[in-house]
Amino acid sequence: xxxxxxxxxxxxxxxxxxxxxxxxxxxxxxxxxxxxxxxxxxxxxxxxxxxxxxxxxxxxxxxxxxxxxxxxxxxxxxxxxxxxxxxxxxxxxxxxxxxxxxxxxxxxxxxxxxxxxxxxxxxxxxxxxxxxxxxxxxxxxxxxxxxxxxxxxxxxxxxxxxxxxxxxxxxxxxxxxxxxxxxxxxxxxxxxxxxxxxxxxxxxxxxxxxxxxxxxxxxxxxxxxxxxxxxxxxxxxxxxxxxxxxxxxxxxxxxxxxxxxxxxxxxxxxxxxxxxxxxxxxxxxxxxxxxxxxxxxxxxxxxxxxxxxxxxxxxxxxxxxxxxxxxxxxxxxxxxxxxxxxxxxxxxxxxxxxxxxxxxxxxxxxxxxxxxxxxxxxxxxxxxxxxxxxxxxxxxxxxxxxxxxxxxxxxxxxxxxxxxxxxxxxxxxxxxxxxxxxxxxxxxxxxxxxxxxxxxxxxxxxxxxxxxxxxxxxxxxxxxxxxx
Amino acid sequence: xxxxxxxxxxxxxxxxxxxxxxxxxxxxxxxxxxxxxxxxxxxxxxxxxxxxxxxxxxxxxxxxxxxxxxxxxxxxxxxxxxxxxxxxxxxxxxxxxxxxxxxxxxxxxxxxxxxxxxxxxxxxxxxxxxxxxxxx
Numbered sequence: 001x002x003x004x005x006x007x008x009x010x011x012x013x014x015x016x017x018x019x020x021x022x023x024x025x026x027x028x029x030x031x032x033x034x035x036x037x038x039x040x041x042x043x044x045x046x047x048x049x050x051x052x053x054x055x056x057x058x059x060x061x062x063x064x065x066x067x068x069x070x071x072x073x074x075x076x077x078x079x080x081x082x083x084x085x086x087x088x089x090x091x092x093x094x095x096x097x098x099x100x101x102x103x104x105x106x107x108x109x110x111x112x113x114x115x116x117x118x119x120x121x122x123x124x125x126x127x128x129x130x131x132x133x134x135x136x137x138x139x140x141x142x143x144x145x146x147x148x149x150x151x152x153x154x155x156x157x158x159x160x161x162x163x164x165x166x167x168x169x170x171x172x173x174x175x176x177x178x179x180x181x182x183x184x185x186x187x188x189x190x191x192x193x194x195x196x197x198x199x200x201x202x203x204x205x206x207x208x209x210x211x212x213x214x215x216x217x218x219x220x221x222x223x224x225x226x227x228x229x230x231x232x233x234x235x236x237x238x239x240x241x242x243x244x245x246x247x248x249x250x251x252x253x254x255x256x257x258x259x260x261x262x263x264x265x266x267x268x269x270x271x272x273x274x275x276x277x278x279x280x281x282x283x284x285x286x287x288x289x290x291x292x293x294x295x296x297x298x299x300x301x302x303x304x305x306x307x308x309x310x311x312x313x314x315x316x317x318x319x320x321x322x323x324x325x326x327x328x329x330x331x332x333x334x335x336x337x338x339x340x341x342x343x344x345x346x347x348x349x350x351x352x353x354x355x356x357x358x359x360x361x362x363x364x365x366x367x368x369x370x371x372x373x374x375x376x377x378x379x380x381x382x383x384x385x386x387x388x389x390x391x392x393x394x395x396x397x398x399x400x401x402x403x404x405x406x407x408x409x410x411x412x413x414x415x416x417x418x419x420x421x422x423x424x425x426x427x428x429x430x431x432x433x434x435x436x437x438x439x440x441x442x443x444x445x446x447x448x449x450x451x452x453x454x455x456x457x458x459x460x461x462x463x464x465x466x467x468x469x470x471x472x473x474x475x476x477x478x479x480x481x482x483x484x
Numbered sequence: 485x486x487x488x489x490x491x492x493x494x495x496x497x498x499x500x501x502x503x504x505x506x507x508x509x510x511x512x513x514x515x516x517x518x519x520x521x522x523x524x525x526x527x528x529x530x531x532x533x534x535x536x537x538x539x540x541x542x543x544x545x546x547x548x549x550x551x552x553x554x555x556x557x558x559x560x561x562x563x564x565x566x567x568x569x570x571x572x573x574x575x576x577x578x579x580x581x582x583x584x585x586x587x588x589x590x591x592x593x594x595x596x597x598x599x600x601x602x603x604x605x606x607x608x609x610x611x612x613x614x615x616x617x618x619x620x
Contacts, residue, residue: 102494110497114505125510132516135528135570142566149573153544157574160545167578168547170566227500234504388503395496466493 004185004196008203011042011072018076021083029217029225033260036210037278039203040257043250044285045072047177048330050184051151055337058155082274082323100223100467107463111226118233122242126202129243134194136201136245142170144178144247145197151176151183152192166344173343175335177289178247197245205242208253209233212450215260216457219267219404223464228457231389237381237446247290252447254286255296259414259451262300263407263458273323276304280327288331291346292418292447297328299417303410351430360428370426373437374445381442381449389456396461404458411455415448526563531571534609538587539572541604541613547576548613549583554590564589581616588612 016038024030049071053064100107135141146169150161165172178200185196212232217225232238242249258279265275283300286293304324308317360366379386422444429436542548550568555561568587569577577587581594585603588594589611597616605612 102498107497110501114501117505118507121508121511124514128514128516138526138563141526141528141570146566146570146573149570153574157544160547161574161576164547164576164578168569168576227497230501230504234507236507236510239507239510384503384506388500392496392500395492463493463497467490 001189001193001195001199003189004193004199007046007185007188008039008043008199011046011068012038013042014069014072014076015042015045015079018079020080027218029214029222031214032210032225033214033218036207036214036253037257037261037282039207039210040250040253040285041075041278041281042072043181043200043203044177044254044281044288044331045075046184047180047285048288048334050187051176051180052334054151054155054158054180079274079277082277083271100463107467108223108226111223111230114230115226115233118230122233122239125239126198126243129240130195130198133243134198136194136197140197140245143174144245145182145194146170147174147176147179148182148186148197149192151179152186162342165342169344171347173291173339173346174247175288175290175293176338177285177331178250198243201242201245201249204250204253205238208238208249208256208450211253211256211260212454215256215263215407215454216404219263219407220399220401220458221462221464224457224460224462228453231385231453231457232450235381235385235446235449236383237442238449241443241446246443248443248447251286251289251293252450254282254289254293255415255418255447256450256454257282258286258296258300259411259454260407262303262410262414263404263454266406266410267403272320276320277323277327279304280324280329281331282327283324284328284331284335288335292422292444294335295421296414296418297332299414299421300324301328302417303414348425348429348431352428356430357428366427366433369433370423370437373426373434373441374423377437377441377445381445393456393460396463396466398459399461399465401465408455408458411451411458415451415455418448525560526567528567528570531567534606534611535568535571535587537604537606538611538613539575542575542585544574546585547578547583548572549581549586550577550579550589551581551586551594552589553592553594554610584616586614586616588614 012035016034019034019037021030021034024034046068049068050064053067057064102110136145150158161168162172182197182200185200186192189196209229209232213225213229216228238249261275261279261282265272265279279300283293283297287297301321301324304321308320311317382389422441426433426437426441550565552561552564555564565577565579568589581596586594586596586600591610596614599617600614601617603613603615
C-alpha cells in the first residue's frame with residue numbers, strides 16, 4: 001500500500017514543484033490549489049504514459065519508470081518556465097475580517113469547525129463503505145476495476161480482452177484514465193489489492209475539494225474558500241460517490257481543474273500561457289476519464305477560441321490557443337487511438353438512426369420526462385443545499401468585488417454547455433429514458449456540482465462584506481499582477 | 485436597517501453551515517457495517533470463492549461463454565454475469581453459448597450447439613463447465 005501511495009505522491013510532488021510560484025509559501029489557498037492541480041495532473045500524466053507504454057512496448061520495466069520521471073520533470077519545468085516568463089503574481093487581496101463574528105466566534109472558526117466535523121464524517125463513511133464494498137460499487141466492478149484488472153494482467157490478456165470488448169466487456173468504449181491509474185499502481189505493487197482502487201478514489205475526491213476551495217480561496221479570500229469546502233463536503237452525493245470507485249468524481253475534478261485554470265487565466269492571476277496549458281491538460285484528462293469529458297474538452301477549446309477571435313491582432317488570436325492545444329495533445333492522441341483502434345462503438349451512438357433520433361427530438365413527452373427527471377435528480381443530489389444556496393445568495397447578494405467575476409462567467413458558460421449536452425443525450429438516448437435518467441442523472445449533475453459551487457462562491461458576497469463596515473471594492477485583475 | 489441586514493447575513497451563514505453540517509448523516513454508513521446482510525448479491529469475494537476451481541483449471545488466455553438460467557430478472561442476470569467476469573479475470577467471459585467452453589450456473593441446461601461434455605462441475609455452488617464438441 002505504501003508503494004501505491006508513493007506511486008501517486010511522487011508524480012504529484014514533482015508537478016507541485018512546477019505549480020509552485022514565488023510568494024506562495026505565505027498563501028495557504030494558493031498552496032491548496034497547486035496541490036489539487038498537481039494531484040490531478042500527476043495522476044493524468046502517469047495514466048497516459050503508462051497506457052501508451054503498455055500499448056507500444058507491451059512490457060513494463062525500469063525503462064518506464066525513467067521515462068515517467070523524465071516526462072514529469074519536463075512538464076514541471078515547462079510549468080515553471082511559463083510562470084517566470086510572464087509577470088509574477090501577487091497574493092490575492094482578501095476582504096477585511098475584523099467584524100465577522102457570530103456568537104463571539106469568528107465565521108472562519110465556525111467554518112473550520114464544521115469542515116473538521118464533515119471531514120471526519122467523510123473519512124468514517126469512506127472507510128465503512130470501503131470495508132463493505134472493497135472492490136467499489138456496481139459500475140466499478142462491472143467496468144472500471146474490471147478494465148483495470150485486465151490492464152494489470154499484462155499486454156496479451158488486455159489485448160485479448162479489448163479486442164473482444166463487444167462481448168466480454170460492459171461499456172468497453174469508456175476511456176481508461178481511471179483503470180490505467182489503478183492498473184499502474186497494481187503493477188507497481190505487484191498485486192491487485194482492492195485497497196488501491198479506494199486509494200485512487202480518495203485521491204481524486206481530495207483533489208476536488210482542494211481545487212474547489214483553493215480556487216475560491218485564492219480569488220476571494222479565506223472565508224469564502226472555507227465555505228466552499230464546507231458546501232462541497234456538505235453534499236451527500238459527493239461523499240457517497242467518493243467511495244464508489246466510479247469515474248464521476250475524477251471527472252468532476254478534471255472539469256473543475258480546467259475551469260479554475262481558465263478562470264485564473266481570465267482573472268490574470270497567473271501566467272496566461274501556464275493556465276491555458278493546465279486547462280488544456282486537464283480538459284484532455286477529462287476526456288480520457290469518461291465520454292462526458294469529450295464534449296467538455298470541446299467546450300473549453302470553443303470558449304478559448306471564441307475569446308481569442310475577438311482580439312485585434314492576428315498573433316493575439318492564435319497565441320493563447322497554442323498552450324491549450326499543447327496541453328490537450330497527449331490525452332487527445334491516446335483517446336483517438338483508443339476510440340478508433342481498440343474500443344467497440346458506443347452503445348448510445350450505435351443505437352442511433354436519423355429517423356429514430358429525429359422522432360425522439362420531436363417528442364414533447366421526452367422533454368417533459370427529461371425536465372422532471374433532471375429536476376428530481378438535482379433535488380436528490382444537492383438535497384438541502386439546493387434551497388439553502390439560493391436563499392443564501394438572496395440574503396448576502398452578489399459581491400461588489402470584481403475579482404472572480406470573469407472566472408465565474410467562463411465556468412458557468414462551460415458548465416451550461418455541459419448541462420445542455422447531458423439533456424441532449426437523455427433526449428436522444430436509444431435506451432429506456434426513465435431507466436437512463438434514474439441510473440445516471442444524479443451522477444452527471446454531481447460531475448458539474450463542484451464547478452457550480454466554485455462559481456457560486458466567487459460571486460456571492462463574503463460574510464466580511466455584510467457583517468461589518470463595507471469593505472472597499474477589490475479591484476479586478478490588473479491590480480493583482482505585479483510586474484517582475 | 486444596517487443592523488437588520490447584518491443579522492440576516494449572520495442568520496444566512498449559520499443556516500448554510502447547519503445545512504452542510506447536516507451531512508454528517510453519512511455516518512449511518514458505519515452502522516451498515518454491523519448489518520452484514522447489506523453485502524451486495526454480486527459480492528466479488530463470494531464469486532471469487534465460488535469460481536476458484538474454474539480459474540485454476542483454465543489457461544489465463546481462455547474465452548468462455550456464461551449462462552445462468554436460474555435467474556429470471558434481467559437486472560439480476562446482468563449483475564451475475566458481471567460479477568462472474570470480475571471473478572474470472574483474466575479469462576474473458578461472454579454471455580451466451582457461442583464459445584467452445586460454456587460455464588452453466590444453475591440446474592437447467594441451455595440449448596447447446598450439439599453434443600457436449602462436462603469438463604468440471606461443482607454441485608456445492610451449482611455450476612458446470614461444459615465443452616461443446618460440435619464445430620462452431
